[in-house]
Amino acid sequence: MSVASFQHIAEIEKSPGYWAGVMRRFRRDPVAMIALFVVLALILMAVFAPLVAPADPYRASMLRRLRPIGTEGFPLGTDELGRDMLSRLIHGGRLSLLMGVTPVFIAFFIGSAIGITAGYLGGKVNSVLMRTIDVFFAFPSVLLAIALSGALGAGIFNGLLSLTVVFIPPIARIAESVTTAVRRIEYVEAARASGASSFTIVRVHVLGNVIGPVFVYATGLISVSLILASGLSFLGLGVKPPEPEWGLMLNTLRNAIYVQPWVAALPGLMIFITSISFNLLSDGLRSAMDIKS
Amino acid sequence: MTIESAALLQVNDLTKHFPLSGGFFGRSAGVVRAVDSISFEVAPGETLGIVGESGCGKSTTARLLVNLIEPDSGQVILEGKRVGADMSVRDMRRHMQMVFQDSYASLNPRLTMEDSIAFGPNVNGMARQKALALAHDLLFRVGLEPRRFAGRYPHELSGGQRQRVNIARALAFSPKIVILDEAVSALDKSVEAQVLNLLADLKKELALTYIFISHDLNVVRHMSDRVMVMYLGQVAEIGPVDSLYSSPAHPYTRALLAAMPSMDPDKRTMEAPLAGDPPNPINPPPGCRFHTRCKFAQDVCAKEQPVLHILPHAGHMAACHAHIPHSGHSGLEARA
Amino acid sequence: MLKYIAERILYTLPVAFGVSIVCFMLVHIAPGDPLTSILPPDASAQLQEEMRRIYGFDRPLPVQYGLWVLKVVQGDFGTSIATGRPVAMELGRALGNTLMLAVLATMIGFLFGGLFGFVAGYFRDSWVDRIASLISIVGVSVPHYWLGMVLVIIFSVQLNWLPATGAGPGGSADWVWDWAHVRHLILPAITMSVIPMGIVARTVRALVADILSQEFITGLRAKGLLDVGVFRHVVKNTAPTALAVMGLQLGYLLGGSILIETVFSWPGTGFLLGQAIFQRDLPLLQGAILTLAMIFVALNLLVDIVQSLLDPRVQRS
Numbered sequence: 001m002s003v004a005s006f007q008h009i010a011e012i013e014k015s016p017g018y019w020a021g022v023m024r025r026f027r028r029d030p031v032a033m034i035a036l037f038v039v040l041a042l043i044l045m046a047v048f049a050p051l052v053a054p055a056d057p058y059r060a061s062m063l064r065r066l067r068p069i070g071t072e073g074f075p076l077g078t079d080e081l082g083r084d085m086l087s088r089l090i091h092g093g094r095l096s097l098l099m100g101v102t103p104v105f106i107a108f109f110i111g112s113a114i115g116i117t118a119g120y121l122g123g124k125v126n127s128v129l130m131r132t133i134d135v136f137f138a139f140p141s142v143l144l145a146i147a148l149s150g151a152l153g154a155g156i157f158n159g160l161l162s163l164t165v166v167f168i169p170p171i172a173r174i175a176e177s178v179t180t181a182v183r184r185i186e187y188v189e190a191a192r193a194s195g196a197s198s199f200t201i202v203r204v205h206v207l208g209n210v211i212g213p214v215f216v217y218a219t220g221l222i223s224v225s226l227i228l229a230s231g232l233s234f235l236g237l238g239v240k241p242p243e244p245e246w247g248l249m250l251n252t253l254r255n256a257i258y259v260q261p262w263v264a265a266l267p268g269l270m271i272f273i274t275s276i277s278f279n280l281l282s283d284g285l286r287s288a289m290d291i292k293s
Numbered sequence: 294m295t296i297e298s299a300a301l302l303q304v305n306d307l308t309k310h311f312p313l314s315g316g317f318f319g320r321s322a323g324v325v326r327a328v329d330s331i332s333f334e335v336a337p338g339e340t341l342g343i344v345g346e347s348g349c350g351k352s353t354t355a356r357l358l359v360n361l362i363e364p365d366s367g368q369v370i371l372e373g374k375r376v377g378a379d380m381s382v383r384d385m386r387r388h389m390q391m392v393f394q395d396s397y398a399s400l401n402p403r404l405t406m407e408d409s410i411a412f413g414p415n416v417n418g419m420a421r422q423k424a425l426a427l428a429h430d431l432l433f434r435v436g437l438e439p440r441r442f443a444g445r446y447p448h449e450l451s452g453g454q455r456q457r458v459n460i461a462r463a464l465a466f467s468p469k470i471v472i473l474d475e476a477v478s479a480l481d482k483s484v485e486a487q488v489l490n491l492l493a494d495l496k497k498e499l500a501l502t503y504i505f506i507s508h509d510l511n512v513v514r515h516m517s518d519r520v521m522v523m524y525l526g527q528v529a530e531i532g533p534v535d536s537l538y539s540s541p542a543h544p545y546t547r548a549l550l551a552a553m554p555s556m557d558p559d560k561r562t563m564e565a566p567l568a569g570d571p572p573n574p575i576n577p578p579p580g581c582r583f584h585t586r587c588k589f590a591q592d593v594c595a596k597e598q599p600v601l602h603i604l605p606h607a608g609h610m611a612a613c614h615a616h617i618p619h620s621g622h623s624g625l626e627a628r629a
Numbered sequence: 630m631l632k633y634i635a636e637r638i639l640y641t642l643p644v645a646f647g648v649s650i651v652c653f654m655l656v657h658i659a660p661g662d663p664l665t666s667i668l669p670p671d672a673s674a675q676l677q678e679e680m681r682r683i684y685g686f687d688r689p690l691p692v693q694y695g696l697w698v699l700k701v702v703q704g705d706f707g708t709s710i711a712t713g714r715p716v717a718m719e720l721g722r723a724l725g726n727t728l729m730l731a732v733l734a735t736m737i738g739f740l741f742g743g744l745f746g747f748v749a750g751y752f753r754d755s756w757v758d759r760i761a762s763l764i765s766i767v768g769v770s771v772p773h774y775w776l777g778m779v780l781v782i783i784f785s786v787q788l789n790w791l792p793a794t795g796a797g798p799g800g801s802a803d804w805v806w807d808w809a810h811v812r813h814l815i816l817p818a819i820t821m822s823v824i825p826m827g828i829v830a831r832t833v834r835a836l837v838a839d840i841l842s843q844e845f846i847t848g849l850r851a852k853g854l855l856d857v858g859v860f861r862h863v864v865k866n867t868a869p870t871a872l873a874v875m876g877l878q879l880g881y882l883l884g885g886s887i888l889i890e891t892v893f894s895w896p897g898t899g900f901l902l903g904q905a906i907f908q909r910d911l912p913l914l915q916g917a918i919l920t921l922a923m924i925f926v927a928l929n930l931l932v933d934i935v936q937s938l939l940d941p942r943v944q945r946s
Contacts, residue, residue, distance in 0.1 A: 014444040018403055135647030138926050139918075142885030147918040150906040151655040186398040187409075190462065193359050193391050194413030195383045204412065208403040227772045231888050234774055235903055250775060254892075261782040268775025276770035283766075 025288040032284020038277040046093035053087035057244045066260045077263040079249065080256050081242075085263060088244040089270055095245040096271065099156065099238060100226030103163035108218040111168045115175025116210060120183055120202055130176060136169040145228050149237040159238035163229055167221055174217045178210045212289055219282040223275040230271050246271050300334040300370075301502055302389075302470060307331050307357055307367035313575065325574050327353040329526040330367070332601075335470065340496070340503040342517030342534070344510055344549065346571055350526040351506045355474045358504070359391050372469075387417070390463035394475035396455035400447040406432065407443035410462045417466070431461035436491060453484035457491065464495070472504045477512065489516065510553045514538055519608070522546045525574050525582040528601060532609030542604055542611035544587045544625065581614065593621035634934050641930045648926060649701075652919040653694050656911050706916035711908045716916035719901060724920070726796060726804070727890070727897030731882040733814065734821035739875050742768075742826040746833025747863075753838050761830060768827025777820040777892040784816060791816055794894035817893040821886070825878035832874050836867040869939045876932035880925040 016024075026032055045052055061082035069077045076085040118129040136144065148162035182188060183206065191201045230247025232238035239245040241252065249267040256264045308331075310324040328350045335341045343351050356362045358369060360382045371388055374380040393399045400409050410431055411424035419427070429439035435457040447455055456476060463471050473492070477485045489512065496503060505516045513520060514534055521531040522545065530543040541547045571586075572578055578585050584594035593614050601610040602617045614622035672680075681687050685696060700707070706716035742765070749761035785793035797803075797810045804810055840863050887899030894900065898917055905913040 012407070012439070012444045013441055015405065015446050015449055018446070131643065132647070134644050135651060138644050138648050138929070139651075139922050140881045140884030140925055142881070142887065143918060143921055143925075146887055146902065146906070147652075147655055147914070148658075150902070150914050150918075151659045151911070153660055153909075186393040186395055187401045189356075189361050190391070190393065190399055190459075191401075191412065192361055193386055194416060194462075194466075195386045196412070196416040200416050204404075205401050209401070223770055230772060231774060234888065235891060236907060250778070254778070257778060257782050257786055261786050265775070265779055265782060268772055268778060271772045271775060272770065275772065276766065279766055279770045 022285075022288045026284060029284045029288065031280055032288070035277045035280035035284060038273065039281055042093055042274055042277070043097065045090055046097050049091045049094055053084075053090040055084040055087040057083060057087040057091040058242060059083060066256055066263065068260055069262055076266060077260060079253060079263070085266060088249060089246070089266060092244040092246045092249055092267065092270065093274075095156070095239050095243060096226065096230055096247065096274070099159055099163070099229035099233075099245070100274070101222055102160055103229070104167050104218055104221050104225045106160075106164045107167035107171050107221075108215070110164070111171025111218075112175045112211065112214055114168070115172040115177075115214070116179045116202065116206065118172070119176040119179025119210075120198065120206060122180070122183070126176070129172075133169045133172050136165070137173070141166050141170075141224070142228065142231070145232060146235070146237070149232055154237050154240055156239055159229060159232050162232070163225055166228070167218075167225060170221065171214060171218055175210060175214045178213050179206060182206055182209050216282060216286045216289055219278065219285060222278040222282070226271060226275050226278065299336060301337040301372060302335040302358075302504075303368075303370040304334070304358070305332050305368040305370070307354070307369065308365045309353055309357055309362060310365055323575050326526050326577055327574065328357060328364075329577075331523070331526070331528050332367075333521055333528065333531060335502060335504060337469070337502055338500060339518040340505050340516055342513035342520040343504065343506045343523060344508065344513050344520060345523035345529075347508065348525075348571060348574060349523040350574075351508075351523055352474055353526075354523070355391060355472045355504070355506055358472060359386060359389055361391075387466045388468050389470040389472065390466055390468040391472040391474060392456070392459050392463050392476040394478055396452050396459055396479065397447060399459050400455060402447050405444050405446060406437075406450075406458050407439075409447075409458065410465055413462065413465050427465060428461070431464055432458070434464070434495070435461045437461075451484075452480055453488060456480060456488055460488075460491070460495070464499070467499075468501070470502045470504065472506070474506045475508070476505075478507060478509065485512070492516070510549060522549065525571055525577050527582060528612060529583065530609075530611040530613075531601070532604070532606065532611075536606040536609045540606065542609065542616055543583075543613045544589050544615070545583045546611075548586075581612075589615055589622075589625050591622050597621075630937070633937055637930060637933050637937075641926060645923065645926055648922050649698060649919065650694070652915055652922065653697055655915050655918065657690070659911060701919065706919070707912035709905075709910055709913045711904065711910045711913065716913050719913060720898065720916055720920055723896060723898045723901045723917075726895065727883060727886050727899060729804070730814065730817055730821060730890075730895060730897060731879055731886060733818040734882055735825055735875060735879045736822075737818060738822035738825035738878065739829055739871075741822070742829030743833050743871065745826070746830035747837055749830065750834040750837025750841065753834075753841075758834075761834070765827040765830035765834075768823050768830065770827075771823060773820055773824055774888040774892050776823060777817065777889055780816050780820055781892070796896050813895075817889055817895050820892075821882055821889050824882060824885070825875070828878065829871065829874055833867060833871055836870055837863055840866050869936050872939070873932050873936050876928055876935070880928040883928075884921045884925050 061078075063082065064074070064078050065082040066080060067074050067078040067082075069075070071077055074084050074086070076089065079085055079088060114129055114133070118126040139147070145162050145166045148165055149158050152158035152162065188201060188205050191205050196204075229238060230245070230250070233245050233247035234251045236251065239248050241248060246267040250264075250271075253264040253267070307328055309328040310326050313323045313325060331350075331354065333341070343354065345351050353362065357364045360369075360376070369376040369385070371380060371385055376382060376385045400406075404412070407425050407428040410428035411419075411421070414424040414427055415421055425443075429443055432439040432442055437454060437457055442450070442454070442458075450458070459476075460471075476492075477488050480488060492503070493516075495501060503516070505513060507513050517534050519532065520534050520537050522529045522537075522543065524545050530537065530541065530546045532542075537546065538550065541550055572582070578595070580593070580595040580597055581587070581590075581599050584590040587594065591614070597614070597620075599612045599614045599617060599620070601612045603610050604616060614620040615625045685693055688696075704717050706720065708714070709716050709719055712719065745761040745764055749758040749765075752758055781793045784791045792813050793816075796813050797805070883898075885899075886895075886897055887902050889895070890897045890899035891903045898921060902914065902917045904910070905917060
């Protein structure tokens with residue numbers, strides 16, 4: 001081809017990319033913005049817990065057990081061992097968020113890898129992978145989490161492991177169905193006709209169009225994961241005392257509902273606020289990524 | 294035939310049957326005979342038109358040629374070299390590129406136009422900056438100002454503009470053959486004309502060879518040097534465009550042409566257009582596949598499959614018992 | 630039709646096989662020797678060897694699995710370490726209690742979820758829709774074990790209207806359909822009903838909105854002709870999907886009742902499971918998980934079959 005080259009790449013008019021549009025739509029959604037603000041605040045609170053918390057979350061005192069909300073020096077009261085509730089709630093965010101978000105995060109990578117492999121290769125590979133996934137899908141998620149961590153025993157690592165196993169199948173299924181759909185679109189055929197390797201096609205053409213929807217789906221699972229993770233600690237699995245963690249705090253304060261009911265309910269309120277914020281954030285992200293709207 | 298020795302592309306007995314999955318544990322419940330032992334040749338510099346109703350195997354043929362679908366059997370011979378034996382599939386694709394019908398689905402929504410066009414050369418070893426410069430050249434070639442269009446995303450372009458980009462992408466390899474699979478079918482008539490003119494110009498400038506697939510007989514006549522008519526995965530008739538349009542031999546071709554809208558009332562034939570849908574390609578009828586819809590069908594048509602038979606006009610062949618001497622068919626004029 | 634049902638059953642078999650393998654492996658992924666949970670920590674090496682042979686832990690895993698399955702299909706789930714009673718017996722008693730709770734909760738959740746979803750879908754984008762959507766997002770976001778605690782605080786601790794725990798007065802084991810027993814059922818059932826409520830509301834809202842946006846209905850609505858016919862059409866078209874959701878939710882509640890049963894000390898399978906975890910009673914844990922998972926698999930199958938009978942289109946997808 002003998003045509004004078006256009007060497008003015010710097011002058012090319014650039015369109016705002018897809019993600020720029022997503023950001024623009026997301027910023028116009030007040031509910032999603034509030035949810036994002038709450039989530040960020042919770043994360044900052046957890047990260048800087050030692051700086052934010054007014055007291056030592058471990059310091060117990062038999063003399064000031066189960067003080068009500070509004071007690072001087074203990075704005076949210078004290079727990080069954082006389083520890084400052086506010087400080088424990090702030091510190092509790094660390095383990096609760098870690099145990100809720102990490103399994104979804106890891107499962108997002110593993111599940112996407114399985115789903116995209118199965119979806120792009122199809123055939124026998126797909127059958128083997130997806131039928132295995134089906135087996136884990138045959139358990140209600142709560143039951144599977146409890147079965148695995150029940151057998152493995154209490155502990156943060158065992159809890160994380162169990163929850164990760166719980167969230168891989170749903171993510172893999174979504175990734176597989178989106179990939180199968182994308183693989184049949186003509187731009188993937190065009191890429192194959194250009195002689196690109198399967199790996200390159202997946203990297204350039206499949207991943208970018210699959211990972212978005214799968215990511216949104218995964219963010220929707222964070223809320224479930226938070227509730228489940230705290231639920232495991234509530235059952236005595238997962239986090240062990242005396243660590244502050246919302247589910248575990250709810251468990252140890254259960255008998256206190258006859259003495260200081262609203263203090264006992266506080267850790268659950270934190271789980272609820274976190275969970276609903278992640279859900280609203282996920283909903284906002286979903287509608288912002290829907291190119292049709 | 295003179296073009297035989299000089300064929301750029303030669304296709305021998307190309308066959309693809311799709312297994313129908315279903316039943317217990319994916320046990321095959323039958324096969325779709327999408328493309329059934331077709332053979333043809335394409336001479337350098339010509340345009341071969343392929344026509345037929347939807348489901349006749351036109352698009353499958355296109356995908357088989359560039360190996361997007363693996364053929365069950367048959368040979369694709371490019372410049373005398375057998376693809377898969379004397380020439381790798383990868384090398385073949387550098388010489389033979391394809392443009393698809395759906396201009397939007399053909400472009401990755403997450404890539405800019407320059408990235409879409411540069412992708413192919415890039416993965417074939419061209420440096421990124423060079424590939425982008427090439428993309429800009431190609432955009433200019435297909436009539437899109439690079440400055441304005443290189444950084445755009447597919448949804449910001451019109452259908453005609455997108456199809457120009459798809460053509461540019463196909464040209465990025467400097468191919469010898471471009472397969473246009475219903476490439477203008479989804480466009481508005483006015484836009485279609487512009488893209489067809491572009492294709493004609495490009496063909497002249499770059500000495501291209503086209504395989505032009507369409508269900509629109511007017512467009513095929515306008516574009517092609519020779520035309521191949523397909524019916525249920527087989528070749529019904531093939532010949533030079535003038536000969537085929539003026540004296541169609543196969544009853545199916547006649548019916549297609551009769552159903553073709555014509556501006557000239559004198560040219561309208563009295564022959565009845567095709568009735569009904571083509572039979573199911575899963576269980577095609579025995580004998581001649583067209584006999585269930587053919588008004589000239591006789592006993593032999595249901596029993597024996599007709600082979601392509603050379604007609605008196607140069608390079609014109611048809612698979613119809615009526616034209617094969619001693620076939621047992623009394624001929625088309627007997628009852629018409 | 631029969632072919633579809635046969636296919637579905639055949640497809641379920643490998644899944645059930647896989648589920649049984651996962652349950653079998655539960656004992657083997659447990660840290661340490663499975664024997665440590667049975668034997669006292671100071672057991673002699675000879676006794677350990679003896680027990681290992683008796684329990685068959687010295688054989689290769691596939692053989693152990695085969696023997697275990699053989700026993701399970703005969704209804705023998707082993708013996709509970711904590712109580713010494715057969716696991717099957719413990720489970721049988723608890724299963725009835727959980728079933729009662731889950732069925733009631735599904736019905737409540739379905740009634741209100743369906744109502745909210747229908748109203749929201751019917752008056753889409755109105756304030757009613759917003760409120761119904763809010764309720765459904767609260768429903769899917771709330772940690773239900775905490776909701777149970779809050780209800781106990783309000784209705785048992787503060788108002789003293791309903792009992793906080795147990796399934797009958799004085800911890801009586803046998804269920805009777807009288808007020809003294811039924812009042813124990815109210816709080817756990819309401820708490821549990823929140824789980825399917827949000828999901829049912831979302832599903833029904835989407836279905837109703839979709840049907841109402843179909844052109845002929847839009848035409849009818851434009852003419853002000855919104856009568857019983859349209860209503861019936863909507864119900865007829867949402868019913869199969871809603872029913873499928875309901876069946877699956879019942880399965881989830883049966884399998885996921887552990888947290889709520891723990892909060893209310895409701896003597897069901899979940900409570901039993903909680904005890905098994907607490908006491909590291911692995912045979913009981915394994916038996917309970919296997920039973921609940923198999924019930925879930927069977928319910929899935931049942932839902933598919935019923936759905937295909939109601940709506941022939943399902944078979945094609």
